[in-house]
Amino acid sequence: MPLLNDVKDICKRLAPHGWGKLFKQHGLDILASNLHAELARELTVNRGLDGFSDFSLAGVRGIEPTKPALSLLYHGFASPAVLHDGQGVELNEFPTPDELDTLLNYVFGVTPPSLADLHNIAGDDAKLALVTFASEYRTRANTVHGRHADLCYSRTGIGRVGTAGMLYSPFKRRYISASENDAAAIHVIPVRYSAYIAVLQKGSQEKSIPMNFQHTDATCDFWLPLHKIFEGNECLLGISVDLHFESSHINEKIRFIATEFSNTGWGEQDICHSPFVRSEGLCDVTLLTKLGSVEISPVAHPRLVEQAFYQGKPLTIVAPKNNAGGMTHLRHQLLDNGEFFDLNTSPTLSEQLQAGGHRALQYQDYTADGWVRAVSASLDPYFGSHAAYSVIGPPDFFPLTSQAALNEWVAGHPAGLPQSADNLPQYIWQARLTPLSDIRYPANLTLSGAPFAAHDLSAFSIVSQEWPVKFYAPEITTLAVPSVLPDHAAGTFGPGWEVGIDRILDESEKNITFVCGYRLGTPFTEDVRICAALGSFWPAVSPDSTRTFEPRGFQTHIPTVDSEIGIGKVTSWDGVTGPKVVERGPIRFAEYASYLYTDYTSNALKNTLSVSHTADVSAEQYQQRILALRAIYRALGCAEVTLEDEKRQAEWAILSFDAVQRPHAVLSDAEKESSFALRGEIYYCHLYRHGTVSTSIDNLTKRHVEMLEEIFFFTGTNGVLSKAYLGQWKVADDA
Numbered sequence: 001m002p003l004l005n006d007v008k009d010i011c012k013r014l015a016p017h018g019w020g021k022l023f024k025q026h027g028l029d030i031l032a033s034n035l036h037a038e039l040a041r042e043l044t045v046n047r048g049l050d051g052f053s054d055f056s057l058a059g060v061r062g063i064e065p066t067k068p069a070l071s072l073l074y075h076g077f078a079s080p081a082v083l084h085d086g087q088g089v090e091l092n093e094f095p096t097p098d099e100l101d102t103l104l105n106y107v108f109g110v111t112p113p114s115l116a117d118l119h120n121i122a123g124d125d126a127k128l129a130l131v132t133f134a135s136e137y138r139t140r141a142n143t144v145h146g147r148h149a150d151l152c153y154s155r156t157g158i159g160r161v162g163t164a165g166m167l168y169s170p171f172k173r174r175y176i177s178a179s180e181n182d183a184a185a186i187h188v189i190p191v192r193y194s195a196y197i198a199v200l201q202k203g204s205q206e207k208s209i210p211m212n213f214q215h216t217d218a219t220c221d222f223w224l225p226l227h228k229i230f231e232g233n234e235c236l237l238g239i240s241v242d243l244h245f246e247s248s249h250i251n252e253k254i255r256f257i258a259t260e261f262s263n264t265g266w267g268e269q270d271i272c273h274s275p276f277v278r279s280e281g282l283c284d285v286t287l288l289t290k291l292g293s294v295e296i297s298p299v300a301h302p303r304l305v306e307q308a309f310y311q312g313k314p315l316t317i318v319a320p321k322n323n324a325g326g327m328t329h330l331r332h333q334l335l336d337n338g339e340f341f342d343l344n345t346s347p348t349l350s351e352q353l354q355a356g357g358h359r360a361l362q363y364q365d366y367t368a369d370g371w372v373r374a375v376s377a378s379l380d381p382y383f384g385s386h387a388a389y390s391v392i393g394p395p396d397f398f399p400l401t402s403q404a405a406l407n408e409w410v411a412g413h414p415a416g417l418p419q420s421a422d423n424l425p426q427y428i429w430q431a432r433l434t435p436l437s438d439i440r441y442p443a444n445l446t447l448s449g450a451p452f453a454a455h456d457l458s459a460f461s462i463v464s465q466e467w468p469v470k471f472y473a474p475e476i477t478t479l480a481v482p483s484v485l486p487d488h489a490a491g492t493f494g495p496g497w498e499v500g501i502d503r504i505l506d507e508s509e510k511n512i513t514f515v516c517g518y519r520l521g522t523p524f525t526e527d528v529r530i531c532a533a534l535g536s537f538w539p540a541v542s543p544d545s546t547r548t549f550e551p552r553g554f555q556t557h558i559p560t561v562d563s564e565i566g567i568g569k570v571t572s573w574d575g576v577t578g579p580k581v582v583e584r585g586p587i588r589f590a591e592y593a594s595y596l597y598t599d600y601t602s603n604a605l606k607n608t609l610s611v612s613h614t615a616d617v618s619a620e621q622y623q624q625r626i627l628a629l630r631a632i633y634r635a636l637g638c639a640e641v642t643l644e645d646e647k648r649q650a651e652w653a654i655l656s657f658d659a660v661q662r663p664h665a666v667l668s669d670a671e672k673e674s675s676f677a678l679r680g681e682i683y684y685c686h687l688y689r690h691g692t693v694s695t696s697i698d699n700l701t702k703r704h705v706e707m708l709e710e711i712f713f714f715t716g717t718n719g720v721l722s723k724a725y726l727g728q729w730k731v732a733d734d735a
Helices: 002-017 019-024 035-040 072-078 097-109 115-122 215-219 253-260 321-326 349-355 403-411 424-428 525-532 600-605 619-636 643-650 665-674
Strands: 128-138 150-154 156-160 167-169 174-176 191-202 221-229 232-236 239-241 244-250 283-288 293-298 305-307 316-318 332-334 340-342 359-361 363-365 368-375 384-386 388-393 500-505 511-516 580-584 587-593 652-660 682-695 702-716 719-724
Touching (some): 002 019, 002 232, 019 072, 097 191, 115 128, 115 221, 128 221, 156 191, 156 293, 191 368, 191 388, 221 232, 244 283, 244 293, 244 388, 305 600, 368 384, 403 619, 619 643, 619 652, 619 682, 619 702, 665 719
Parallel strands (some): 156 388
Antiparallel strands (some): 128 150, 128 191, 167 174, 191 221, 191 293, 232 239, 244 368, 283 293, 305 363, 332 340, 332 359, 368 388, 587 702, 682 702, 702 719
16 A cells, blocks of 8 residues: 555654654554554543544544544644644644645545445535635634544635745744744745535525525525545546646736726737736646645735836826826826936925826736646546636735634624624724635636636535534634635625626626725735735734834724834834824924825835744734724724714824833833832723824925824723823723
8 A cells, every 4th residue: 555655654654753752642553564454443532632633532442444633644744723732842843845745645545445335425416627726724613514633625726926925834833924933024824725525505504504604695605625636546446536626817907907907008919928928937746646636826926016018118007187096006107208217206296196197107917717637538538627726816915814714703792892793893993894715706717728617616615525513622722823714815896806806797697796906006015015004904913013104094993013014123014113202492393204105116126025024923913903992992982883983093193112020120110110010911002182284394205293182001901000101100090
């Protein structure tokens, strides 16, 4: 059995690094001479060990055929919660993605089924097909059913662009974007897709089909993975399986701009060519057919954004009026004499952007969407093949904060937030918290090869294998790891973050809404700038940069800490440094970078965008920042879900916001002066009520804001301390 030999090699490599000791505490010897028999015998699983409390109660063997979540060996190797050898010593070697795929193949291939077996398992009338999935092994809290650790599958994968090659974190069992050694580097995030024989079933809340069942899902069809497919004789009984993957990706965002606005200077004879439409240099495809997988990795480019050229010349469009709704970059003008003019240096920038008409240089990014499909000549006579939707999206600045988890947190009405299910998301965020996994639209219907159908509404859903699940409810430790599945992506479109939406007429002249990659800002940095400055328009994806810029009528709700916006640091997440205090005689001002003159596309060209400042912010920290600021707004008397309170919040701006670690001299003084000790996570905040906003005399890109009243705060889980400028610390009145 070649598969068994591969598993033996994996065990031999890892056993000396603590894994042998770990599995022996479950009674499993991974170096046994007859490993096949050892993995098949019944064990007494020690679920008290770190990382094993969420292993299914039904799991009693090292390998349970066709059931990864019941296979102790697979759980130990694949779970990002397993980090110690069972005796408190950290493991220092971990399985690679290829080794995890190999072990998964053994789970499905140790007793290979026949095609008749699969039909019997699925049911006589069930429809089967060869379906391509992205997948992740997750801890209990983030699985489809929420009952134990399990593999989660989706027919959509979200890769992400970057400036450096892919970086795998063995501890997290995930690829990560932030570099430990280079704050400027953004590592690309690849997605691994695998082939499965899958069964088509209707949605069912009782069966957890799919994750976060919606009332319309009972009439919707979902593909559920039944059996993993890989090359060779050990996959299916009586069949030598061959396997190949086809894929196609495209970036057509500049073409969309050229057609969305009139008189941009380009016609049909041009916009079918690069860079209006780009299919090269977007992703590398690594075929792993022996493993039953393919890896789609975005190509790392020196910069996230590059100048676009057409027929050897800089590409320009005639700038539309009214700044094109922020859909494309219009700030770099190509003059008639061939010289370049940066409108960011012009005192009439706003008027010029509104007037349009100039030749604006265009910039391209390397985001894309497309499809990946498994193909097998040996299985073609028996099954059709269904593609996965492949997205190459912008960087995720909060990779540990999932859209779905945030949505669930808000739905639970956590103490400290306004208790209004209808108003809360719109009040704190400018868009709904819906994750992409909850969207029931077809994937891009305009892609070449027509891989998706208008009636297929479940491509973004997340599912698991269907089989009886025993309930097991130990204490759940939330584990923050990145994800390539669509519950970590935004499902609101204005126009979108990873994807947008468009409409097409079907044969009956009915509008069909579908998800696509082209109806977004180009380059993506234009979306980032707008969304971040709207109080984090895309929750959990874009940092809230409201406090980085002069007051503009928006209020901060998810404050970034000082170091993330460059206060006290050399760099910031967006290349812009936050506010500082300047004094003119007795008057104190806050000095800001002007929002109007901030250009994220230019910053990306200079490689000053970074994920290193925010990549380690956990979902809990993200939530704590929200709650801390809500407590401060309550102390100011303006924390309710009303327009009046929203206006009062907008009268105050945050000059400083930071997490506090003891010992802290100012905090100690505050607690002594107020005779009150704060508990839990503590944050410091310096707010001021703002007055006149003026342009700096020396620099048209700077704004000076009069500080009319200043208040300092410390917040803890048990209260708030406050102090006026030059005043005394006291316990804030929560009334």
